[in-house]
Amino acid sequence: MKSTVLKSTITGLILAAATGAAWADKADDTLNVAFTKELENVDSYFNSSREGVVLQRAVWDGLIYRDPVSNEYMGNLATEWEWIDDTTIEFKLREGVKFHDGSDFTADDVVFTVNYVADEANGVKTQRNVNWMKSAEKIDDYTVRIMLKEKFPAAIEFLSGPVSMYPSDYYEEAGPEGMGLKPVGTGPYKVTEVVPGQHFKLEAYEGYHDSPKGKPSIKNVDIRTIPDVNTQMAELFSGSLDLIWQVPSDQAEKLAERDEFQVSNESTMRVGYLTLDAAGRSEDSPFTDIRVRKAVNYAINRQELVDALLKGKSKVVYTPCFPSQFGCDEEAAVEYEYNPEKAKELLAEAGYEDGLTIDFYAYRDREYAEAISSYLNAVGIDTNFKMLQYSALREQNMKGETAVSFQTWGSYSINDASAMVSQFFKHGSLDYAMDDETLEYLNTADSSTDPEVRKENYSKAIERITEEAYWAPMFSYNTNYVTTNEVEYTPTADEVLRFTTASWK
Amino acid sequence: MLQFILKRLGLALLVAFTVSFISFSLLFLSGDPAAALAGETASGEDVEALRRLYGFDRPMLVQYGEWLFSAMQGDFGESYYFRLPVASLIADRLSVTMILGVCGITFALLTAVPLGVVAAIRPNSIIDRVALFISVAGQAMPSFWFGLILIVVFAIQLGWLPPSGTETWRHFILPTIVLGYYAMPAIMRLTRAGMLDVLNSDYIRTARAKGANERRVLFRHALRNAIIPVVSLAAVQMGFMLGGSIVVESIFALHGAGYLAWESIARNDLPTVQALILIFSMFYIVFTFLADVLNAWLDPRMRSS
Numbered sequence: 001m002k003s004t005v006l007k008s009t010i011t012g013l014i015l016a017a018a019t020g021a022a023w024a025d026k027a028d029d030t031l032n033v034a035f036t037k038e039l040e041n042v043d044s045y046f047n048s049s050r051e052g053v054v055l056q057r058a059v060w061d062g063l064i065y066r067d068p069v070s071n072e073y074m075g076n077l078a079t080e081w082e083w084i085d086d087t088t089i090e091f092k093l094r095e096g097v098k099f100h101d102g103s104d105f106t107a108d109d110v111v112f113t114v115n116y117v118a119d120e121a122n123g124v125k126t127q128r129n130v131n132w133m134k135s136a137e138k139i140d141d142y143t144v145r146i147m148l149k150e151k152f153p154a155a156i157e158f159l160s161g162p163v164s165m166y167p168s169d170y171y172e173e174a175g176p177e178g179m180g181l182k183p184v185g186t187g188p189y190k191v192t193e194v195v196p197g198q199h200f201k202l203e204a205y206e207g208y209h210d211s212p213k214g215k216p217s218i219k220n221v222d223i224r225t226i227p228d229v230n231t232q233m234a235e236l237f238s239g240s241l242d243l244i245w246q247v248p249s250d251q252a253e254k255l256a257e258r259d260e261f262q263v264s265n266e267s268t269m270r271v272g273y274l275t276l277d278a279a280g281r282s283e284d285s286p287f288t289d290i291r292v293r294k295a296v297n298y299a300i301n302r303q304e305l306v307d308a309l310l311k312g313k314s315k316v317v318y319t320p321c322f323p324s325q326f327g328c329d330e331e332a333a334v335e336y337e338y339n340p341e342k343a344k345e346l347l348a349e350a351g352y353e354d355g356l357t358i359d360f361y362a363y364r365d366r367e368y369a370e371a372i373s374s375y376l377n378a379v380g381i382d383t384n385f386k387m388l389q390y391s392a393l394r395e396q397n398m399k400g401e402t403a404v405s406f407q408t409w410g411s412y413s414i415n416d417a418s419a420m421v422s423q424f425f426k427h428g429s430l431d432y433a434m435d436d437e438t439l440e441y442l443n444t445a446d447s448s449t450d451p452e453v454r455k456e457n458y459s460k461a462i463e464r465i466t467e468e469a470y471w472a473p474m475f476s477y478n479t480n481y482v483t484t485n486e487v488e489y490t491p492t493a494d495e496v497l498r499f500t501t502a503s504w505k
Numbered sequence: 506m507l508q509f510i511l512k513r514l515g516l517a518l519l520v521a522f523t524v525s526f527i528s529f530s531l532l533f534l535s536g537d538p539a540a541a542l543a544g545e546t547a548s549g550e551d552v553e554a555l556r557r558l559y560g561f562d563r564p565m566l567v568q569y570g571e572w573l574f575s576a577m578q579g580d581f582g583e584s585y586y587f588r589l590p591v592a593s594l595i596a597d598r599l600s601v602t603m604i605l606g607v608c609g610i611t612f613a614l615l616t617a618v619p620l621g622v623v624a625a626i627r628p629n630s631i632i633d634r635v636a637l638f639i640s641v642a643g644q645a646m647p648s649f650w651f652g653l654i655l656i657v658v659f660a661i662q663l664g665w666l667p668p669s670g671t672e673t674w675r676h677f678i679l680p681t682i683v684l685g686y687y688a689m690p691a692i693m694r695l696t697r698a699g700m701l702d703v704l705n706s707d708y709i710r711t712a713r714a715k716g717a718n719e720r721r722v723l724f725r726h727a728l729r730n731a732i733i734p735v736v737s738l739a740a741v742q743m744g745f746m747l748g749g750s751i752v753v754e755s756i757f758a759l760h761g762a763g764y765l766a767w768e769s770i771a772r773n774d775l776p777t778v779q780a781l782i783l784i785f786s787m788f789y790i791v792f793t794f795l796a797d798v799l800n801a802w803l804d805p806r807m808r809s810s
Contacts, residue, residue, distance in 0.1 A: 038760075038768060040586045048544035123558050125543070127551045177588055196587055196594070198760045226669055226758040228649075234656045234668040391541030391773055398540070398549055429549035 026486050026504050030220040032241045033497075034232045038197035038225050041180035044164055045117055045124045050246075053162070053413060054497045057213075058202060058221070060164030060185035063091055063110070064156060065212045068492035071324070071415060073156055074212040077105060077165055077186065081156075086449055087134075087148040089155060095142055097209045099167040100190040107144040111136045112168030114146055128423075129162040129412065151447040153454055154416040157326070161414055188216050188500045198225050202499070217503040236261070236482065243489065245481045245497055249311045252480035262483045265312035266491035269322040270410040270477035271420070272368060278470050279434035281400030286358065291350040293469035296404070297336035298343040299379040300372060302474050309368055312478035313493075320421045320465050320473055324493065327417035327445060327458030333473075334466040343379040355380030361405035362386070363393040369406040372474070398429040408477070413494040417458045418446050425465060433470040517790040522573070524786045525779060529569050537561075541773035542585050559585065572779060582776035586769065591780045595762060599784070601671055602761035605680055605753070606746040610739060612685030613692055618735070621696025622728060625704060636697070640690035652683045652756040669758035680757045684750055688742040695738055699731030733800050740796035744789035 035051045044056035063078035075081075078091040097105040114136035117124050124130050132152040137145045148155060170184050183191045188208050193201040200223040204216040224241075226232045229248060233255070235241040247255070247263075256263040276293045277285040286292045302316040318335045321328035347355070360376070360383035362369030373383040383404075388396070396402050411419040422445070424430055425438045438461050445457035465471065481491045489502045539556035540547075547555075556562055575582060581591035624636040659679060660668035670676050703709060704727055712722050747763065754764035762781060769777040 041588050046588060048547055120554060123555075125551070125555075126547060127554050128548050180588065196589060196597075197765075224670065224758065225760070227755045227764070228758070230653055231656065231669050231756055231758055234653070234661055237661050238664065238668055240667070389536050389541075389771065391538070392536030394540035394552065395537030398537070398552065423548050429553070 028220070029218060029504075030222050031218045031243060031487065031499065031502060032235075033221060033223045033243045033499075034226045034235065034241050035223055036225070036227055036229065036232070036246060038227075039200075041176060041196075042183045042191065042194055042200070043176045043179040044162065045126075045130070046176045046180065048126050050410075050495065055183075055191075055200065055223075056162070056164055057187070057496055058189040058499050059183050059187040059191055060166070061187050061211060061213070062160055062163055063093075063165065064160040066157070066160040066415065067212065068494050068496070068498075073160055076160075076211050076213070077110075083449065084145065086151045088145055089148075090139070090143065090145045093142040093144060094209060097186050098207050099170070099184050099186050100205060101167065101170060101184045103167050103169065105165065105167075105186055106141050107138040108141075109165055109168045110144045110146075111138050112172065113164075113166045116166075116171070117163070126162065126412065129158060132158070133163075151449060153446070153449050153451075154326075154414070154418050157414055157416045162412060188213055189221060199223070213498075214500050216500045218499065221499050236484070239484075242487050243481065243483045243497075243502070245479055245491075247480040247482050249309075249478075249480060252482060253311075255482050260485050262485060262487070262489075264481045264483075264489070264491050265478055266481070266495070267313040267315065267493050268410065268477045268479050268495035269324070269413055269415075269493070270408050270495070271317050271322050272365070272406065272408045272474045272477065273317075273320070274372070274472040274474070275397075275402070275405055275407055275424075275430075275432050276470060276472065277400075277403040277432045278468065279400075279432055281432060281434075282403045285403040286350070286352065286356050287403060289350045290468060291346040292352070292356075293472075294336065295343040295346040295350070295379065296376065296381065297469050297472045298339045298346065299381070300375045300472060300474060301338040303338070305368065305371055306475050309371060310475055310478060312480065314478045315476050317473045317476050318466065319462055320424070320471050321417040321458075321462070322411060322420065322476060325411065325415050325417045325420065326451075327455050328421075329455065329459040329462055332459040332463040332466075334463070334469075336469070336472075340375075340379050347380055352380065355382055357382040357384065358403055359384045359386055361388060361393055361396070361402045363388055363390045363406075364408065365406075372406060400429075400432070410477075410495070413496060415494070417462075418442075421458065421461060421465070422446050425461065425470070433465070433468070435464065435468065435470065438464050438470075517787070517794070520790060521783055521786045525783050526569060528782045529572070529775075529779060530565065533565050536773060538585075538773035538775060541771070568775075572776070576780070576783070581780040584769075584774055584777045586772050586774040586777070591776045594777065595765070595780055595784065598760060598762040598765045601759050602747055602750060602754070602763055604677060605684060605750055605759065605761060606743060608677060608681040609684035609746050609750070610688060610743045612681050613688040613742070614739060616685070617689045617693035618696050618732070621693040622700055622723070624693070624697045625700030625731075626723070628701065633697075636693060640693050643686050643690040646686075648683055648687055648752045649756055651686065652679070652753060655679045655683065656756075669756075671759055676757075680753050680759060683756075684746055684753045688739075688746065692735055692738060692742070695735050696731060699734060700727055703727045703731045729803055733803055736799050736803070737793075737796050740792040741789075744785070744792050747785060747788050 037049055037051050039049060039051045040047045042055055044052055061077050063076060065074050065076040077094055079094050080092045082090050084090050093107060099105060114133055116122055117130040118133040118135060132148055134147040134149045139145060167184050171179060181194050188205055189202040190205045192203045202221040204219045208215055232244045236244055252263050255261045276287040276296060278287050278293060280288040306314045306316055318333040319328050319330055323330050358381060360373050366387055373385050376383050409420055422442045425433055426442055427434055427439055441457045441461035445454045448454050479495055483489050486505055487502060488505050539552045539561050543552045543555050584591050584594055587594055620636045624633040627633055656668045659666045666678055667676050709722060709727055712726055750763040751767045754761040766781045
């Protein structure tokens with residue numbers, strides 16, 4: 001509470017002090033952007049952060065591109081593709097594409113990239129982005145086949161997202177470390193300077209091919225890492241930043257009141273939810289009783305949380321996936337409306353007339369977690385609130401020690417339900433349901449190439465998970481983007497900042 | 506004397522390694538290093554893969570032993586997070602922190618000592634009260650608040666100085682003031698108290714009675730004695746500034762070693778944290794040692810003890 005008061009006072013001070021600065025950078029065609037987080041490595045296979053995704057989309061290209069608005073797949077480095085069988089896709093590559101270092105893009109680059117990243121020994125950080133691929137094979141200079149380990153219908157989605165193509169000769173020599181310091185791709189922007197953790201300078205790539213991403217309109221992008229949001233705002237006011245994002249909603253609201261800034265809000269794929277230990281992995285979990293799990297679902301006023309805290313384009317979510325994802329059938333989900341009386345009744349039926357006490361864990365967004373725990377307290381579920389570091393909580397989650405915890409998942413911007421529901425309900429270390437029926441549906445959905453079969457089985461899984469109230473899904477997140485009035489930028493729902501679509505007014 | 510110094514250095518190394526061992530153990534208790542490394546978007550399987558890759562499944566003592574062996578040869582390993590050699594990573598960051606720390610302590614000493622002396626010469630005067638107010642304000646005001654106030658006034662409203670970054674010397678002015686102001690009150694109060702104490706002592710009265718020049722009394726006799734505890738305090742403050750300038754580095758986006766240490770702990774980037782703890786503890790030890798030498802020079806009685 002104290003920090004919120006302090007934060008808003010600081011925001012107020014900055015706003016009051018701002019007298020309108022001169023926006024200098026339209027003149028030298030440089031878009032100044034701030035990242036909050038230090039990026040570990042620019043090499044997109046060796047970082048797992050949102051900022052890394054932003055750079056990845058700017059510097060490299062995938063074989064396929066998904067339009068963020070229509071969700072339609074289009075050719076990027078590949079012009080066409082075809083499933084040869086359930087585990088083989090053949091690609092015809094675009095000719096005449098050159099990497100930033102002047103080398104030609106050919107089938108050899110695809111073969112090298114795929115074989116390199118698919119090999120677990122090379123230590124790609126986000127394994128599930130690549131571990132579904134077995135290898136790649138060159139047919140001729142501009143035809144290549146990618147072989148899958150097993151059926152994996154989300155392959156096209158992954159190939160349009162995190163799987164970028166690297167220059168074989170350069171990468172063989174430079175490796176992740178060299179690529180991190182001097183990245184080379186085919187993307188719309190080339191990197192001209194990297195100071196690890198501090199600074200990235202991009203310049204529009206003049207030889208950029210005719211990609212659906214579009215050619216950049218702004219020539220230079222200068223990205224600085226500024227950890228403190230208040231400092232970012234001060235930089236915005238002093239005219240040395242043109243675009244900031246991930247701005248907390250209270251600060252964004254205040255900025256929106258001023259004429260010199262443009263605030264846009266867009267939803268993200270991140271979903272907030274409670275995991276409930278239905279499998280009884282933790283000691284004396286009361287959530288092995290479905291009535292208690294349902295009681296939790298009835299106890300929380302999701303709409304009030306969205307209206308009061310998340311705001312913007314956040315929505316109430318009842319599914320264990322983000323609604324735009326392929327297969328995330330909202331109709332199939334059981335919706336638990338806010339009904340504290342019913343929650344109390346269910347608890348009484350389960351033998352907890354006098355309530356129960358439980359450790360409640362969270363790792364981020366303390367204010368949301370506290371609000372949720374107070375809803376639980378109100379129906380008689382007394383919570384010992386435990387805010388942990390992410391790594392500490394994840395360890396306890398994996399060991400099966402948390403009966404209830406507030407979690408979030410962003411699906412790595414993969415627009416397919418498998419990126420969320422299959423991640424947590426296939427008997428992995430983070431599965432607290434361990435439900436065989438759900439597993440069966442998901443196995444079928446994840447391995448079928450028939451979209452209808454996939455949809456049907458995801459729907460069944462979602463129905464099963466929500467009927468059994470294994471989770472309490474709650475809301476989707478949103479992001480605030482703030483630009484000066486000189487900049488035109490329309491954000492997309494996948495929380496990827498695309499510099500190619502930014503322009504000067 | 507040489508034997509004394511060598512003995513001290515040996516002891517210093519022992520202290521440094523003890524500190525690093527304790528912190529190594531504590532880091533393992535603070536959370537799963539593989540989970541921290543994998544990041545929020547990673548699945549349980551990603552975490553397991555990293556655990557195998559980095560050998561976190563081995564006993565902690567084995568991991569510490571390996572680290573110690575390499576560190577003795579000057580190899581601090583590769584940062585798990587940045588995938589860069591720790592030595593070069595820290596070298597970049599440490600220079601920023603060193604500049605900041607030296608400027609900060611210089612600012613603190615240059616303002617605190619004269620103010621403390623003047624306040625002691627005229628106790629309960631306006632100057633004394635102003636000095637007291639400055640010191641109370643300095644202690645009461647959180648660094649992040651003060652930093653932002655300075656940004657609002659000097660960067661946004663007046664537009665004189667840049668709000669963040671490290672490109673020119675002008676970028677260091679505001680952070681120096683914030684960091685220096687944090688260390689200043691304690692130094693000033695200690696100077697004032699020491700001066701008051703010494704000025705009321707017999708030998709000062711004697712010096713004055715003998716008709717010694719007032720300036721000579723103040724600076725040659727009084728300050729030289731009053732400053733002894735200040736030197737020790739400044740050494741500790743300097744050590745603190747190098748390791749603890751996290752808030753200042755964060756607000757002004759300076760990317761120094763303090764902020765790196767803080768972030769690396771949160772990310773369980775063990776090689777980086779280990780190297781930084783070792784370096785910071787060495788700094789503390791070296792500064793304390795230098796302060797002892799300086800004090801021994803200021804007060805000959807200390808040399809014999």
